[in-house]
Amino acid sequence: MSAKPLWLRAVYRLERAVGEPVEAAVRTETYFDLMTTATRTTKAVKRKVTGASTRALHLANLPAGTDLQRMREQLARMERRLNQLSEHVEELD
Amino acid sequence: MPPTLNPLDLVSKINRDVERSLLRARNGVRYVRGSHAPTLGATPKEVVWRRGKAELWRYRNGTVKYGPPVLIVHSLVSRSYILDLRPGNSLVEYLTAAGLDVYMLDWGVPDELDAGNDLERYVDFYLPRAVAAVRRESASDEVTLMGYCLGGVLTALYAAGHEQAPVRNLILMATPVDFDQMGAMVAFLREGRLKAAELVDDTGNVPADVLYRGFYMQAPTTEIAQKATLLDNLWNDEFVESFQAMAQWSRDHVPFPGAIFRQLVDELVRNNVLMTGSIRLGDRKVNLADARGNVLNAMAERDGVVPPAAVEPVMDLIGDPARREELRLPGGHVTFGTGRSAVKHTMPRLAGWIIEHSDELPEAKEW
Numbered sequence: 001m002s003a004k005p006l007w008l009r010a011v012y013r014l015e016r017a018v019g020e021p022v023e024a025a026v027r028t029e030t031y032f033d034l035m036t037t038a039t040r041t042t043k044a045v046k047r048k049v050t051g052a053s054t055r056a057l058h059l060a061n062l063p064a065g066t067d068l069q070r071m072r073e074q075l076a077r078m079e080r081r082l083n084q085l086s087e088h089v090e091e092l093d
Numbered sequence: 094m095p096p097t098l099n100p101l102d103l104v105s106k107i108n109r110d111v112e113r114s115l116l117r118a119r120n121g122v123r124y125v126r127g128s129h130a131p132t133l134g135a136t137p138k139e140v141v142w143r144r145g146k147a148e149l150w151r152y153r154n155g156t157v158k159y160g161p162p163v164l165i166v167h168s169l170v171s172r173s174y175i176l177d178l179r180p181g182n183s184l185v186e187y188l189t190a191a192g193l194d195v196y197m198l199d200w201g202v203p204d205e206l207d208a209g210n211d212l213e214r215y216v217d218f219y220l221p222r223a224v225a226a227v228r229r230e231s232a233s234d235e236v237t238l239m240g241y242c243l244g245g246v247l248t249a250l251y252a253a254g255h256e257q258a259p260v261r262n263l264i265l266m267a268t269p270v271d272f273d274q275m276g277a278m279v280a281f282l283r284e285g286r287l288k289a290a291e292l293v294d295d296t297g298n299v300p301a302d303v304l305y306r307g308f309y310m311q312a313p314t315t316e317i318a319q320k321a322t323l324l325d326n327l328w329n330d331e332f333v334e335s336f337q338a339m340a341q342w343s344r345d346h347v348p349f350p351g352a353i354f355r356q357l358v359d360e361l362v363r364n365n366v367l368m369t370g371s372i373r374l375g376d377r378k379v380n381l382a383d384a385r386g387n388v389l390n391a392m393a394e395r396d397g398v399v400p401p402a403a404v405e406p407v408m409d410l411i412g413d414p415a416r417r418e419e420l421r422l423p424g425g426h427v428t429f430g431t432g433r434s435a436v437k438h439t440m441p442r443l444a445g446w447i448i449e450h451s452d453e454l455p456e457a458k459e460w
Contacts, residue, residue: 004325005325008321008322008325011317011318011321012318012321015314015315015317015318015321016318018314019312019313019314019315019317019318022313022314023311023312023313023314026277026310026311026313027276027277027280032277032280032281032283032286033286035281036281036286036287039281039287039291039292040287040291043291069295072205072296073205073295073297075205076204076205076206076208079206080206080209083145083206
């Protein structure tokens, strides 16, 4: 097998030089805590934005994404129930 | 004395470099355009049973020489084609070629309908029915169960939780039991950090991109080295196809059903309940030591997703102590399905163990 070219070996070295400290950093407690806070903040902001846009759409008598989501949930619940019933029927057979 | 330059060698080197440059250009355009994607999961198969999103595939082989049939149960977080990635680099293909009757239980892509799927649904509903379908199809009394990653946890619980489970062999591939050793993969989910409900979206499931980010952040810069390796080997069609196949699989995650995710976080991650040797499923206690069959605990020595330390306690916990064996393999988490090390070490050793613990059929069957 031919040896790896010089430029490729340089990329590997550079990647490890950067990668090792980055990998160490993303395994620290500080990083996990930071990401926990970031995930919670993003979710809270999204909730606020969704709430505001839902209110605005409802004022204009228009359905919002949350209404569609609720409908999908209801449909999924119905389909699940139907599946359960057909499973019961199959078991009886 | 300075090295002499043979004109013939020089011409042949120039020819090779020109040829490779042309191939690099052609494959580079194909890669960027996204055309010529490799065919994945190419071993011929038939769906022999389905329920909800779950499908049971039976692979066409030619000649089945050994029994009982092998049922592979895939994990819930990734796509099952990793175990049948490309011809010549596929665990499924290897096992079928070795004369085994191979099935795969694929969980499909969960949506709102599957948000309520909990451990009990997989262990007490899907698995017994899939095993029954395998026995029916193959006309066999028993099965060899192979669980990969979280699929291993499901198969172990099934083999332990069902007194009549017809399991001749139970092969656990990269199956975590000590979740305290799972490191960064589950660190976000520990007590005081994110609750399971905080990662579940409107569909009731954990979105696929959350799982992808979790895996990606394990080694966020390695993609640079991988892309550089690709550039160097861009002239090589075989290399480019393998690279594309692997890259597609590593991005191709599926949503994780919310109900089982909550159990995973509360019971397996936070309480590390499997290490107690038992777990509550529905209204009963399942003792892992009750798992039926010969147990093979297969682990990859350089597995960064499920480290060996998380897998090793299988040897103290699952099945009959006299029927437990351990198999340590070189390579990482995907060595169970694909890669050079898989072809050289994993596949022959797994196939060898299965055949050793199977019966030669009196008459080879065509399938």
